[in-house]
Amino acid sequence: MYGWRGRIGLLVPSINTTMETEFWRIAPEGVSIHVARIAGGRHGTPEELRSMEEASKHAASEVAMVEPDVVVYGCTSGSFFEGPAWNQRICDQLTAISKAPTVTTAGAMVACLAAGGHKKVDVVTPYVELTNERLKQFLKLQGIDTVKLGTFDMLDMFDHAKIQPEEIYRKVLDITTPASEAVFVACTQLRALEVLDMLERDLGKPVYSAVQASAWQAYEALGIDPKIQNCGSLLRKLSAPEQRKSERMTLRRSV
Amino acid sequence: MARIGLLVPSSNTTIEPEFYRALPPGVTLHTARLFLTQITPESILGMVENLEQQSRLLASADVDVIVLGATAPSFLKGMGYDKELIAKIEAATGKPATTTSTALIEAIRHFGASRVVMGAAYDDKVNAIARAFLEANGVTVLDAQGLGYVDNLAVGRLAADTAYDLAKRIDRPEAEAIVLACTNWKTMEVIERLERDLGKPVITTSQASVWAALRIIGGMPDVRGCGRLLRDIGAVRVATLST
Numbered sequence: 001m002y003g004w005r006g007r008i009g010l011l012v013p014s015i016n017t018t019m020e021t022e023f024w025r026i027a028p029e030g031v032s033i034h035v036a037r038i039a040g041g042r043h044g045t046p047e048e049l050r051s052m053e054e055a056s057k058h059a060a061s062e063v064a065m066v067e068p069d070v071v072v073y074g075c076t077s078g079s080f081f082e083g084p085a086w087n088q089r090i091c092d093q094l095t096a097i098s099k100a101p102t103v104t105t106a107g108a109m110v111a112c113l114a115a116g117g118h119k120k121v122d123v124v125t126p127y128v129e130l131t132n133e134r135l136k137q138f139l140k141l142q143g144i145d146t147v148k149l150g151t152f153d154m155l156d157m158f159d160h161a162k163i164q165p166e167e168i169y170r171k172v173l174d175i176t177t178p179a180s181e182a183v184f185v186a187c188t189q190l191r192a193l194e195v196l197d198m199l200e201r202d203l204g205k206p207v208y209s210a211v212q213a214s215a216w217q218a219y220e221a222l223g224i225d226p227k228i229q230n231c232g233s234l235l236r237k238l239s240a241p242e243q244r245k246s247e248r249m250t251l252r253r254s255v
Numbered sequence: 256m257a258r259i260g261l262l263v264p265s266s267n268t269t270i271e272p273e274f275y276r277a278l279p280p281g282v283t284l285h286t287a288r289l290f291l292t293q294i295t296p297e298s299i300l301g302m303v304e305n306l307e308q309q310s311r312l313l314a315s316a317d318v319d320v321i322v323l324g325a326t327a328p329s330f331l332k333g334m335g336y337d338k339e340l341i342a343k344i345e346a347a348t349g350k351p352a353t354t355t356s357t358a359l360i361e362a363i364r365h366f367g368a369s370r371v372v373m374g375a376a377y378d379d380k381v382n383a384i385a386r387a388f389l390e391a392n393g394v395t396v397l398d399a400q401g402l403g404y405v406d407n408l409a410v411g412r413l414a415a416d417t418a419y420d421l422a423k424r425i426d427r428p429e430a431e432a433i434v435l436a437c438t439n440w441k442t443m444e445v446i447e448r449l450e451r452d453l454g455k456p457v458i459t460t461s462q463a464s465v466w467a468a469l470r471i472i473g474g475m476p477d478v479r480g481c482g483r484l485l486r487d488i489g490a491v492r493v494a495t496l497s498t
Contacts (some may be wrong), residue, residue: 002268002273015316016316020284021284033271035287036287059288
């Protein structure tokens with residue numbers, strides 16, 4: 001059977017073209033990705049983002065039928081927009097439907113920043129102002145200060161995928177402040193994964209992305225070392241034997 | 256760069272990995288799911304109800320083609336049913352569409368085969384419908400044998416050697432090609448070996464679905480390791496250019 005080592009049920013906003021591509025690109029032998037789409041609009045308005053909670057349940061019931069070992073709710077704004085309790089509720093609901101532990105991108109974002117011990121971060125997003133304010137609030141409520149936020153300021157979520165990796169690289173370099181301990185690139189539609197390694201080398205601090213953080217928590221939940229060497233320090237940590245067990249136990253409790 | 260939109264039965268665990276295995280660089284896959292647990296006529300008809308809505312979700316990702324990657328659901332009501340479903344998807348989305356059954360017929364014609372043998376994961380009931388669909392489309396089915404599965408998830412658990420074994424068992428000299436049906440049945444990795452061992456084209460439903468999607472997109476290089484059908488894609492183009 002495909003996915004004999006682990007099957008990931010991946011829920012993506014219907015307009016998203018980046019996340020399933022990147023999840024497949026890094027999937028190791030024996031891991032398969034099974035996608036269901038979350039119905040919604042393409043402009044990321046508050047109404048659209050709130051409606052994803054209901055629509056994601058439908059997608060979870062579809063992907064439940066492959067008997068996934070973990071479910072990933074792959075949207076950053078769709079999990080932080082209404083705050084930490086909302087994110088947790090989405091997580092609990094999808095787990096109840098799919099019978100698998102659920103990772104949300106917003107949850108993975110906070111988990112990876114907390115695991116790194118970061119309290120002050122710079123953030124890059126493609127979002128408009130209202131969504132950016134909600135993101136800062138979400139982080140603040142969980143003890144993380146946003147030092148600087150840089151945005152591509154684009155309403156159309158489909159078009160976020162057209163932003164080239166080199167533009168993301170440039171944006172991160174342009175906005176990063178000496179005061180930040182790490183950088184987080186939000187939005188699973190942004191093609192950040194392939195420039196994370198370069199950014200970490202050139203900046204000398206951890207740089208995380210939405211797709212990467214989601215994958216990290218998914219592989220933690222699966223208990224699999226995917227041996228991903230070129231997508232940033234976070235995913236490489238999954239292959240550091242001495243750290244793995246203790247971190248995995250921490251995550252198992254929170255998932 | 257091109258994007259393929261794939262509609263899969265919700266319980267299918269095989270077709271997404273098999274598509275990924277075969278895609279040329281620059282082509283990405285985007286999936287939506289249709290509810291299906293049992294490969295029975297009743298269960299399949301329910302699945303089709305959701306077709307237009309899920310097709311629209313794929314269209315919102317601006318895919319270049321939509322493939323209904325399910326065999327039984329696209330032949331269930333016989334000759335022409337696949338074309339009805341294509342019309343439904345195209346009307347709902349404005350995107351070109353195809354189905355696995357359509358692709359299968361086109362692939363058989365591509366090889367100019369009029370007599371085939373068919374192996375499938377299905378039970379006798381669905382197998383008989385599959386056979387009737389091929390024959391209505393002008394293909395003589397010399398023998399059709401199924402493994403008897405109704406539970407779709409169980410089909411996904413079958414190892415690819417079950418496809419190899421069944422193909423070898425049903426082959427006969429008069430057959431011009433071998434058809435292996437069901438997109439949840441692992442077949443991609445045994446196609447090349449079967450073609451070498453039996454000396455004739457082997458067409459599987461996942462392989463034909465990839466092929467049909469790439470042909471609609473056009474301008475594709477040949478794909479290695481997935482049988483003659485996909486290897487021919489680039490060759491056909493070269494032949495066209497040289498004439």
